[in-house]
Amino acid sequence: MLQRLGTDKIGYSFAPIICIWFAFIGGIGVFNYIKFDPTVVKALNPLYILKYFRRNKKEAWISLGGTVLAITGTEALFADVGHFTVPSIQISMCSVTYPALIFAYTGQAAYLRKHNEHVSETFFKSIPDSLYWPMFVLAVLAAIIASQAMISGTFSIIQQSLSLGCFPRVKIVHTSAKYKGQVYIPEINYLLMLACVGVTLGFRSTARIGNAYGIAVVFVMILTSSFLVLIMNMIWKTPILFVISYVFVIGSVELLYLSSVLYKFDQGGYLPLAFAAVLMSIMYVWNNVYRRKYYYELEHKISQDKLKEVINDTNFCQIPGLAIFYSELVQGIPPIFKHYIANVPALQSVLIFVSIKSLPISKVSVEERFLFRQMEPKDQLNVFLCVVRYTDVRNEQETxxxxxxxxxxxFIRDEFWFSQRENSAEQNGETLEGESENKDHVKAQVDEERRLEAVDREIEAVEKAWRAGVVHLIGENEVVAGKGAGIGKRILIDYAYNFLKRNLRQSDKVFDIPHKRMLKVGMTYEL
Known part of the structure; x- marks a missing residue:
């Protein structure tokens, strides 16, 4: 419920609790280290690792899956770069988190040297009696706060996937004007809540949840290392020997841990892989069909000559008013418009084709938000194309x-003054070549007055149409597999994509359109 406030506000409220938490676990760790067995630092000797594996063999290899849980949470550092600056993560990790954890684990190891029967509940048993209940409360709060890294990281990943056209449409709210990466996605927030409750009720065991988390963490590390190898080769131009050394050293350690966590695949480890498969399926279905639909509209868009032919048709009548036609196509008039006028041979006197594109930034200035283009010929058609660059339409104060x-x-006024400057530049060039300056000046003045009158008439036409009433036309495209399509394509388009589309936010909610002046136009695309 607090996520809507934004990462920075949540961070400020959580920070004192986390600072107290790290101070307590670090302080208790130092206390236990001094009190029970300071010689435990000898465990840093790598020789003990070899002896441990020689003594326990297969059991030692299996135990690596539990050991990896000691470093869980570090993988969230990469996802949180979108919400926090790199220096802030480096400073907090190196000066607070890492030292406190080292002290805590060292103190617990010293405690176990004297109380090895408490191995299954070391954390709470190693706390001094006077601090038990304060630490219990802090531990519960810290467990809640620890999920913040995963939540904010999920928001960042979904936002990036959405901007690449690889995820269905969701509402993205930018919670900070200063930091562009801080976003809140209501749908994803509540899905995460339901998933957490479902996993807890389904597993009912921290061991099984730990197995699932272990596989997720190790896979993240391996993927990060793989991408780092690509960066070393393609961007940093690192010598190949260093790259091979990196792959051999880091890759062998990570693959060893991966083999250990996969051993417990059937004991809860399958969960992150199942989640990944579901998300990848959703992203593939959406991106594949979305591209097919966009290319279909691009190939079947209405040409300028066809539009002029439709407007000048004797059977076609124009009525007072202004129509705003929403479409995803940026580079022209979508084919659904042809379908509309074929069934309704009447159209408002001014028509604006709007394509709204969401940008992954906190705010777009009003001056850069609207990009207009008028269809030719301007003296016959009051048809405009408009690309609107927004973060979230519903966040605006003005409608x-x-x-x-x-x-x-x-835009109409600016176009006039821009053309005036161009004409003046041309006339100055011609005057230098020796033509009559007086004739050019009179001709330019007459042309300017005519164009100014045309601009005034055009603006007056827009205002008159606005006063007559605005109609919002929303293109609702249904997509089906074309005739002769295979069973795979039919499942992809007819069932998977249409299922996702039916359960998404509808266009009228995205654009905040008044229902009384909204008209949905349906058309079926055979892909």
Whole structure:
């Protein structure tokens, strides 16, 4: 429930608790180290690792899966770079987190040297009696707060996937104007909550949850190392011997841990792989069909000549008003418009085709938000194409409709002054070549007055259409597999994609359109 406040506010409220937590576990660790057995530092000698494996063999190899849980959480550092600066993560990790954990584990090891019967509950047994209940409360709070790294990391990954067209449409709320990576996604937040409750009820055991977490952590490390090898080769141009050495040393250690955690695959380890398979399936289905649909619209978009032919058709009538037609196509008029006018041979006097594109930044300035282009010929058509660059339409104080029309009228005026500057530049060049300056000046003045009158008429037409009423036309595209498609393509399009689309946020909720002036236009695409 607190995620909507933003990462920075949550961080400020959680920071004191986490600082107290690290101070307590580090202090208790130092106390136990001094009190019970300071000679435990001899365990840093790598020789003891070899003796441990020689003595326990297979059991030692299996125990690596439990040992890896001591470093869980470090994989979240990479995901959290989107929410926090790199120096802040480096400073907090090296000066607070790492020393406190080393002290805590060293103190627990010293305690176990004297009380090896408490190995299954070392943490609470090693706490002095006077600090037991404060530490119990702190441990519960720290366990809750520890999930914050995973939650904020998930928001960042979903946002990046969405900007690449690899994830279904969700609402992204930028919670900070200062840091562009701090986002909140309500749908994902509540899905995470349900998943956590479901996993807890399903496993009912920290051991099984630990097995699942272990596989997730080791896979993250291996993937990170693999990407690092690509960066070393392609960006840093590292000598091949260093790359091979890195792969041999780091890769062998990580693969050893991976083989250990996979041993417990059937004891809960399958969960992260199942989650990954589900998410990859969703991303593949969405990206594949979304691209097919976009290319279909691009191939079947309405040309400028066809649009002019439709407008000038004697059977087609224009009515007062302004129509805003929403589409995902940026580079022209979508084929669904042809379907609309074939069934409804009437259209408003001013038409704006709007394509809204979400950007992965906290805010887009009003000056850079609307990109307009007018269809030719301008004296016959009041048809405009508009790309709207937004973060979240519903965050704005002023209604989207008002801002769109006001910016359209600004665009018409700016186009006139821009053309005036171009004409002046051309005339200056011609004058230098020796033509009559007076004639050019009179002709330019007449042309300027005519264009100014045309601009005034165009703006007046837009205002008149606005006063007559605005209709929001939303293209609802249904996609089906084409005739003769194989069973795989039918499952992909007819069932998987359409199932995702039916359960997404609808367009009217994304654009915050008033229902009384909204008209949905449906069309089926055969892909």
């Amino acid at each position: 989207f409709e008002t801002m769109l029309i006001e910016k359209l009228m600004e």
